[in-house]
Amino acid sequence: MSRAAPLSAPDRRANLLAAARSVFAQRGYHSASVSDILEVAGVARGTFYNHFDSKRDVFSAVLAELMGEVLSGVAPIDVAQPIPEQVHANLRGVLRAMAGTGDAVRILFTDALSVDREGEEALAAFYTVALERVERALKLGQAMGVVREGETRQTARCLLGLLKEPVMQAALAHEPLEAEALADAIYGLLVAGVLRREA
Amino acid sequence: MSRAAPLSAPDRRANLLAAARSVFAQRGYHSASVSDILEVAGVARGTFYNHFDSKRDVFSAVLAELMGEVLSGVAPIDVAQPIPEQVHANLRGVLRAMAGTGDAVRILFTDALSVDREGEEALAAFYTVALERVERALKLGQAMGVVREGETRQTARCLLGLLKEPVMQAALAHEPLEAEALADAIYGLLVAGVLRREA
Amino acid sequence: MSRAAPLSAPDRRANLLAAARSVFAQRGYHSASVSDILEVAGVARGTFYNHFDSKRDVFSAVLAELMGEVLSGVAPIDVAQPIPEQVHANLRGVLRAMAGTGDAVRILFTDALSVDREGEEALAAFYTVALERVERALKLGQAMGVVREGETRQTARCLLGLLKEPVMQAALAHEPLEAEALADAIYGLLVAGVLRREA
C-alpha cells in the first residue's frame, strides 16, 4: 500500500480524532474496532498508536471534544437582564451546538456510560457538576421570583432530561436535529407545562 | 464440584434470568461475562446454553422482562374521568415499578442502546410506539382542552426525558429512587412548567 | 481440526507445562511463542489460557518446577558424619538432577535472568538465600576445621560458579551432562585446587 502523506503531529491527531468520532458515532464503542478507525483515517496501525495510547484513549479524547462543543453553546446568565430570554437563547445555543456535531452527540448519551466503570464515574461526576449548577440557578431564580417555588433537585434532573431525550430520539430516528423547533418546544414546557388542571 | 440440583426447565430459566439481570445491572452488558452469570446462578457453562441461545439472548429476555414490569405500572386513561389525576397516578405507577426493579432499570437506559445495531433498532421501535401513543394522547388532550395547544411530537419526546432522566440520574448516583417525590416533581412541571415569564 | 481428548485439569496443566518447558528450553523465552507451546501440546489457544494466566505465568511455573527438581538433589549435611563424602554426594546429586532435566536446565541459567526485572529480582533473591546457606556452611566448616580459613562471601559465589558453568557449557555444546565425571572434577578442585605453588 502507498504510504499516507506525512502530516504534522497535531494534524494527524486531528485526522484520527475525526475518524474515531465518526466510527464511534456509527458503530458504538464496543462494535468499533481500531481497524475501523484506521480504515477511515487511511492510516496504518502504528500511526494510530503514535498518537493515542489505546482505543480507550481516543474515546476519551472524542468525548472531551464533544463536551467542549456542547458546552460552547451555553452562556452564563446575566441577572441584570431579563432571564427567560436568556434561557431560551441558551437552549437554542446548546441544541445548535449538538446539531452541529451531526450524529456524534449520540456518543455522549449512548456510549459514554457503557464503556467501563471509569467512564461511568467520569460521566456521573460531570453530571453532578452540571446538575448542581442548574439547581443553584433554580434556587436563585426562585429567590428572584422568576422560578416557580418547589423542590429543585429532582426538577434539575427533569430539565436535563427535557434537553437530552429529544436529542437522543432524533439521533435514534436518524432525523436531523431541528434545534430551533426543539428549543421552542422545551421553552414552552418550561414556561407553561402541558397540562391544564381545569376543564 | 457438586452438581446443581436439577430444576424444571422453567425454574432453571428463571434462575438464570435473575442471575443475568443482576449481573447486567451491576457490570453492564459488555463487562458482564457469561462466567459471571454462571457464578451467580451456581451452574455450569453447558447448563446456561441449555436454556439460552447466547449471551445476547438472555440479555433480550432480561430486557423484555424489565419492559413488562415497567409497563405494568401504567393504566389506560379513562376519558370519562378527570385526566390530570390519572396522569399523576400513572407517573407514580411507572416510577414505582421502576423503583421495584432495584438498580436494574439502568439496563434499559444504559445498555439497551449500546449492545448492537439490532438492539438499537428494537429499542427505537419500542420508543416509536410509545411516543406515538403519547403524541396521540396529547392531541386528544388538546381536543379535550386539557392539554395546552402547541407542537406535539417534540413535546412527547420531552415528556419521555422528563421521566427517564431523573431515574437514570438516581441510578448513576447510587441513590434509591424516590418514586413519590419524583412523580410530584414531574407532575408539577407538567402542570406549570418552572419559568415565570414576567412578574 | 479434531478436538483434543479432554483431560483432567491437572493432567492438562502438566501436559502444557511439559510442552512449555520443552519449547522454552529449545527457543528461549523471548523467541518462544505461545503458539509454539500450543503446537507441541496439541491444543488450541483457549485451552492454554484455561490453565495459565499468561506466557509469563507458565514460565514461572516451569522455573519453579526446575528449581524443585534441582534442589531435590541436595541433602542437608549431617555434621556427625564425615563432611567431604557428603559434599561429594551432594555434588553428584545436584548434577544428576540437572542432567535429569535434559536440556531444560539452561532455562534456569539463560532465560530466568533475561525475562524481566521481576524475574531478575526473584532469581537474585533465590541466589541470595542459597549463597547465604553456602556461606554459613563454609563458616561452620572452618569452625570444625574441615574448611580452609579465609574469606567466605566471594568464595561461596565462586563455588556456585564451579557448579553452574560446566553445566551451562555442556548445554551450550549440546553435550549430555556427565554428572559423575563433573562431580569428580569439582570435588577435586574443592579439595586441592589446581595450581601448585612450588616448581
Added chain:
Amino acid sequence: MSRAAPLSAPDRRANLLAAARSVFAQRGYHSASVSDILEVAGVARGTFYNHFDSKRDVFSAVLAELMGEVLSGVAPIDVAQPIPEQVHANLRGVLRAMAGTGDAVRILFTDALSVDREGEEALAAFYTVALERVERALKLGQAMGVVREGETRQTARCLLGLLKEPVMQAALAHEPLEAEALADAIYGLLVAGVLRREA
C-alpha cells in the same frame, strides 16, 4: 526539537554505542527499546539507522567492545617466569577490566545468550576458543608440574565459572565489583581448594 549537532560518523557511532551499552546494561536486550537508546543518545530515529543496521547490530557491536575490554586484561603467560604469580596477575587484570565496565559486564553474561540462536552460537564459539586455550594451558602446566594432574576439560569449564559467577552475582546484587579481593579469593581456590580431606 533542536537538531543534534552534526558529528563525524565515527563520533556519532561512538555516541550511539555508548548509549546502547548503557541502556542494554540497565534494561537488558529485550526490554531495551531503540527509543530508549535514541533518548539517551539525544538523536532521532533515522540517525540511529544511519549508523547501525538494526538493534541486533548495535548489540553485537556492544558485545564486541565489551569482549575486547575484558580480554585486554589478560596477558599471555611467559613460561620462563614463575607461573602462579602470572596467573594471579591475569586474574586481577580481567577482574579490573570487568570492574571498569561498570554494570555493563552483565550484558556479556545475561543477554548475550538470550538474544537469539545466532547470538548463542557466537558466544558458544567464543567460549570454545577460550576454553580450549585454558585447557591447553592446563595441560602445559601439568607437563611443567605446576598444575595438578587430572581431567582438564571439565576443569577448564569450572575455572571459567570461578571467574564469571562472582562477577555476575555482584552485578545482580548491585554491588561494585571488588576486583582485588575477588582475585585473591579465586587464586586461593586455585591454589588450595577449600575442603580439607582430613583433620
Added chain:
DNA sequence: CATGAATGAGGGTTCATTCAT
C-alpha cells in the same frame, strides 16, 4: 547528516460457544 512520521508483521489475550460424557 539528521529528522520523525508512517509502517505492519508479530504476538499476546479474551471469552462466547460447542459438545462429549
Added chain:
DNA sequence: AATGAATGAACCCTCATTCAT
C-alpha cells in the same frame, strides 16, 4: 439436566524498521 474441558475467531497493542524531506 448438568457438566466443564476444548475451541478459535476476534482484537488490541508493540516496536523495529523505512523513507521522504
